[in-house]
Amino acid sequence: MTHARRPFAPVVRERIGLLANARVGRARAVQLVARLTALALPRQCALCGMSCVNMSQWPICHACDSTYWNEPRLRCTSCALPLSASRSRGRGVTRYRCGVCASTPxxxxxxxxxxxxxxxxxxxxxxxxxxxxxxxxxxxxxxxxxxxxxxxxxxxxxxxxxxxxxxxxxxxxxxxxxxxxxxxxxxxxxxxxxxxxxxxxxxxxxxxxxxxxxxxxxxxxxxxxxxxxxxxxxxxxxxxxxxxxxxxxxxxxxxxxxxxxxxxxxxxxxxxxx
Known part of the structure; x- marks a missing residue:
């Protein structure tokens, strides 16, 4: 009794497909492990260098965020140059310009x-x-x-x-x-x-x-x-x-x-x- 052989091209395509799927699966598994590791392991703050598990995706810790980042600042509304409170007093801070922008917009x-x-x-x-x-x-x-x-x-x-x-x-x-x-x-x-x-x-x-x-x-x-x-x-x-x-x-x-x-x-x- 003879067995009919499967056509060569479909067999090759099938095996290539299986290999591709396996590679995609491995790649996704590696990505998942990397994400879980990033969530589980402590991350180092980019400013103070301290490690913290609950830093989310922002690269600085909560302490540095509140200390250095969320700083209220008066700025020129044209160029964002920081201004002192005395320079902006009585001028309408929301539309105040520095001297340079006022003279040369x-x-x-x-x-x-x-x-x-x-x-x-x-x-x-x-x-x-x-x-x-x-x-x-x-x-x-x-x-x-x-x-x-x-x-x-x-x-x-x-x-x-x-x-x-x-x-x-x-x-x-x-x-x-x-x-x-x-x-x-x-x-x-x-x-x-x-x-x-x-x-x-x-x-x-x-x-x-x-x-x-x-x-x-x-x-x-x-x-x-x-x-x-x-x-x-x-x-x-x-x-x-x-x-x-x-x-x-x-x-x-x-x-x-x-x-x-x-x-x-x-x-x-x-x-x-x-």
Whole structure:
């Protein structure tokens, strides 16, 4: 008696399918173990270094969060520069501008910032930028969304969220754009589109941190090009840190030149003084 052989091709496809399913199953099991381990084992606070089991996904502990992060701060409503109470007294704090913005309004309409760029909070931005701690970016984006709900009118809600683009060489070296990693959760929380290709850098500029204020302005004066239609739109422009504001000023100027109706800047940390 002879046995009919199964066609070769279907057998191979079946075995490949079984192997693929097994690999997917193993990958999912590894992911599940990693998630359970992250929940069960203590996590180290990015600021104080203490370990805590109940830290959730935010990379700092509750004690540091209340001590360093949730700090009430009076800020210029145009550039988010921290202001003293004496300078804002009697002026209507909600619409008060610093002296520079009052005399020379920037291209962006306002800046929303979570906190000052200072010790020890700068560790969060540095950990994100240079050590790919993307959990920090997710938390930045979600907190910026809550800030938007508190400060922006729903009648003038942003139409699109866009990151400040990195130069191609720097993006290749780093492997990611920290501004885009913040922009994505911000856009999801606000239920508006995010577009990583809305703008591009046209020149390879020197790192801003190495330059003084005047050199920063010249360094990025014509560094950006708008690649999508933005006429009549309100653009939410995202970056991790704002120091002199030269980069954001140049990007906002490019957006306004392309016809954007308004530009609101979202930054995680704002340098108190340049």
């Amino acid at each position: 920037p291209s962006f309409d306002r800046v929303l910032a979570l906190a000052d760029y200072r010790a020890p909070l700068e560790r969060l931005a540095l950990g994100l930028k240079f050590h790919a701690r993307l959990a920090v970016a997710r938390e930045f984006g979600q907190r910026l969304a809550r800030l938007a709900l508190d400060h922006l009118e729903h009648t003038d809600w942003p139409d699109v969220v866009a990151p400040v683009p990195l130069a191609g060489k720097r993006l290749a070296e780093r492997g990611f754009n920290q501004a885009w990693e913040i922009a994505k959760p911000l856009a999801r929380a606000l239920a508006i589109p995010a577009d990583v290709m809305l703008m591009r850098r046209t020149t390879e500029t020197a790192p801003q941190s190495r330059l003084d204020r005047e050199a920063r302005q010249h360094n990025v004066a014509a560094a950006f090009q708008v690649t999508r239609r933005v006429r009549g739109m309100h653009v939410a422009l995202v970056d991790d840190v704002m120091t002199s504001g030269a980069t954001l000023q140049a990007a906002a100027h490019a957006l306004k030149t392309a016809g954007a109706r308004a530009v609101t800047v979202f930054v995680a940390l704002r340098t108190p003084k340049d």
